[in-house]
Amino acid sequence: MRERLQNLDPLSVVLWLLRAAILGAVLWGTVATILNNPYSAENWLDFLVFGVAQGSLYALIALGYTLVYGVLFMINFAHGEFFMSGIFTATVFVAIPLSETAFWDSHPVLSLLVVALVAMATSVGIAVLTERVAYRPLRHAPRLVPLITAIGASFFWQYFFRGLYGSGITAFPPVEMLKGSLIVGGLEILWTQVVVIVASVLLLIGLYIFVMRTKTGKAMRAVAEDKQVAALMGIDVDRVIVITFATGAALAGAAGLLYALLFRQVHFFMGFFPGIKAFTAAVLGGIGSVPGAALGGLFLGMFESIGPSLFLEGLGIPAAYQLKDVIAFTMLVLVLIVRPQGILGERLAEKKA
Amino acid sequence: MALLEVNGIHTYYGAIHALKGISVSVDEGEIVTLIGANGAGKSTTINTICGILHPAQGEIYLEGEAIHELPAHEIVMRGVSQAPEGRRVFGRLTVTENLEMGAYARSDNNGIRRDMERVFTLFPRLEERSKQVAGTLSGGEQQMLSMGRALMASPRLLLLDEPSMGLAPILVEAIFDTIREINARGTTVLLVEQNALMAFSVANRGYVLQTGEIQLADTAEALRQNDEVRKLYLGEA
Numbered sequence: 001m002r003e004r005l006q007n008l009d010p011l012s013v014v015l016w017l018l019r020a021a022i023l024g025a026v027l028w029g030t031v032a033t034i035l036n037n038p039y040s041a042e043n044w045l046d047f048l049v050f051g052v053a054q055g056s057l058y059a060l061i062a063l064g065y066t067l068v069y070g071v072l073f074m075i076n077f078a079h080g081e082f083f084m085s086g087i088f089t090a091t092v093f094v095a096i097p098l099s100e101t102a103f104w105d106s107h108p109v110l111s112l113l114v115v116a117l118v119a120m121a122t123s124v125g126i127a128v129l130t131e132r133v134a135y136r137p138l139r140h141a142p143r144l145v146p147l148i149t150a151i152g153a154s155f156f157w158q159y160f161f162r163g164l165y166g167s168g169i170t171a172f173p174p175v176e177m178l179k180g181s182l183i184v185g186g187l188e189i190l191w192t193q194v195v196v197i198v199a200s201v202l203l204l205i206g207l208y209i210f211v212m213r214t215k216t217g218k219a220m221r222a223v224a225e226d227k228q229v230a231a232l233m234g235i236d237v238d239r240v241i242v243i244t245f246a247t248g249a250a251l252a253g254a255a256g257l258l259y260a261l262l263f264r265q266v267h268f269f270m271g272f273f274p275g276i277k278a279f280t281a282a283v284l285g286g287i288g289s290v291p292g293a294a295l296g297g298l299f300l301g302m303f304e305s306i307g308p309s310l311f312l313e314g315l316g317i318p319a320a321y322q323l324k325d326v327i328a329f330t331m332l333v334l335v336l337i338v339r340p341q342g343i344l345g346e347r348l349a350e351k352k353a
Numbered sequence: 354m355a356l357l358e359v360n361g362i363h364t365y366y367g368a369i370h371a372l373k374g375i376s377v378s379v380d381e382g383e384i385v386t387l388i389g390a391n392g393a394g395k396s397t398t399i400n401t402i403c404g405i406l407h408p409a410q411g412e413i414y415l416e417g418e419a420i421h422e423l424p425a426h427e428i429v430m431r432g433v434s435q436a437p438e439g440r441r442v443f444g445r446l447t448v449t450e451n452l453e454m455g456a457y458a459r460s461d462n463n464g465i466r467r468d469m470e471r472v473f474t475l476f477p478r479l480e481e482r483s484k485q486v487a488g489t490l491s492g493g494e495q496q497m498l499s500m501g502r503a504l505m506a507s508p509r510l511l512l513l514d515e516p517s518m519g520l521a522p523i524l525v526e527a528i529f530d531t532i533r534e535i536n537a538r539g540t541t542v543l544l545v546e547q548n549a550l551m552a553f554s555v556a557n558r559g560y561v562l563q564t565g566e567i568q569l570a571d572t573a574e575a576l577r578q579n580d581e582v583r584k585l586y587l588g589e590a
Contacts, residue, residue: 228405228425
C-alpha cells in the first residue's frame with residue numbers, strides 16, 4: 001500500500017481528484033435533488049417511461065452497429081443515415097400523400113404498415129448499395145480506411161437526401177389512433193410510447209430468434225468468427241455480409257418510423273444524434289453482442305432521461321435536461337474505464353488482433 | 354479418370370512463390386497423403402484445392418471439371434470439404450450448430466439428419482457434448498468436431514490438414530482409426546501430415562513435398578522403405 005502511494009505521480013493524483021470531484025458532484029446533486037424533491041413520483045415514472053421508449057429506439061439502431069461490427073470489425077458510421085433515409089423517404093412519398101386521403105384515418109394500422117415497409121425497404125436498399133459500392137472494395141484494407149469511408153458515406157447520404165427532400169424539418173402526419181394515453185395503475189403512458197416500446201421489444205425478440213435459430217443467422221455467427229472457415233463450409237461470405245447490413249438497416253428503418261411517431265418530425269440531419277447515441281449504446285453493451293446492444297440502448301435511454309434531473313437539478317443547474325448528452329457520454333467514458341469490453345462484451349479486439 | 358487431378362499448380366502468397374508446379378492425383382476410394390517439413394507447401398496445396406487460394410498457373414480438376422477458378426463455397430458444393438489445420442471450430446457455436454454449418458451447402462434434411470447420426474456414431478463424445486459451445490471442448494474433441502463438421506458436407510473428397518497436431522498419442526491413434534473407418538465407408542481422403550509414420554500406416558499412396566515441389570511420389574509402403582524418407586521424415590538412421 002505504502003509503495004503504491006509512493007509511486008503515484010502528480011498527474012494521476014490530479015486525475016483521481018477530478019474523478020472524485022465528479023463523483024462527489026453527482027452524489028451531492030442527487031442528494032440535493034432528493035431532499036428538495038422537485039418532482040412527484042409520477043414525474044419520475046414519466047421520465048422512466050420516456051427513457052425506456054427512447055432507449056428501445058437506441059437499442060434498435062444499436063443492433064445495426066453491433067451486427068456489422070460482429071461480422072466485419074468495422075464501425076459503420078453511415079448507419080444513422082440508413083435510419084434517416086428510410087423514414088424520410090417514406091414520409092415524403094407515403095405518409096404525407098396518404099394522410100391527405102381518408103384512408104390514413106380510416107385504416108391507420110394498414111397505413112403505418114405501408115410506411116414501415118417503405119421505410120425499411122429504403123433503408124435496406126441504401127445499406128446494400130453502400131456496402132457494395134463503398135465498403136466491399138475496401139474489405140481487406142487497413143481498418144482505418146473503411147472507417148473513414150463510412151464517415152464519408154454518412155455525409156454523402158445526409159447531403160444526398162438534403163438535396164432530394166430539402167433542408168427543412170418535415171412534420172410527420174399525426175395519427176389519430178395514437179393520440180391520448182394508456183393509464184396503467186395511475187401511470188399515464190402515451191400511446192405512441194406504448195407502440196414504440198412494444199414494437200421494439202417484438203423486433204428485438206425477432207432478431208434474436210433470427211440470429212440464434214435460423215440457418216442464415218447461424219451462418220452470420222460463423223462468418224463473424226472465421227470467414228475463411230465459413231467459406232469452407234459452403235457459406236457465401238459476401239452474401240452473408242450483405243444480409244447482415246440489410247438486417248441492421250431493416251431494424252433502423254423500423255426505428256425510423258418509431259422515431260417519427262415519437263417526435264413527429266423528420267429531417268436530413270435526424271440520423272446523426274440517434275446514430276451516435278446508438279453507437280454509444282452498442283459500445284456500452286459490448287459491441288458485437290446482440291443482447292448487449294439491447295441492454296446498452298435501454299440503459300442509455302433511461303440514464304439520459306432520469307440522469308439530468310436526478311444528478312444535476314439539485315445543483316441548481318437551470319434546464320438540466322439539456323445536459324443529457326453530457327451525462328450520456330460521461331457515462332460512456334466511465335463504463336469504458338472500468339469495463340473496456342462493455343457490459344456484456346467479450347474482449348474481442350485483443351483476441352482478434 | 355482420377356477423382357482429383359492437380360496439374361502443375363503454382364501458388365503465390367503475395368510475393369512468396371509457395372507452390373512451384375505441384376501435381377497430385379487422387380483416385381476414388383483412396384487415402385493419399387502429403388508429407389513434408391514445415392513450409393514445404395502441404396497446407397498451401399490443400400488450400401489451393403479448396404479455393405481459399407487460387408493458382409497463378411496450372412489447373413485442378415474434380416472428375417474432369419475445372420475447379421481452380423471457383424470460390425471456396427462453390428467447391429464445397431461440388432463435394433470437397435476440409436478439416437483445416439488447427440481445427441478452427443466455431444468456438445461460440447454449439448457442437449450441433451458447428452455440424453449444421455458443415456452441412457450448410459446441402460438442403461436434403463433427411464440426409465443431413467442421417468449424417469449427423471453417423472458423425473455421432475463415429476464420435477460419441479460429440480453427442481454427449483452436442484449442446485456445449487465448441488470453445489469449451491478439449492483439443493481432441495475439437496479435432497473430432499472439425500472432422501465431423503467436414504463430413505457433414507457429405508464430401509466425395511475429404512481434405513484433412515494435420516489432424517494429429519497437438520494431440521496425445523492415444524488420441525492420434527483414435528483419430529487415424531476413424532480416418533480408416535471414414536474411408537472404408539466410401540469417402541476418398543487427402544491427408545496432410547507431419548507425422549509421416551502414422552500417415553503411411555493409413556494411406557495407399559503418398560507424395561513428399563519439399564519447398565513447394567514434389568520430391569517423391571510412390572505407394573505408402575515404398576515411401577516408408579525409402580532411405581531418404583526414413584532419414585528425413587521418420588527420424589530413422
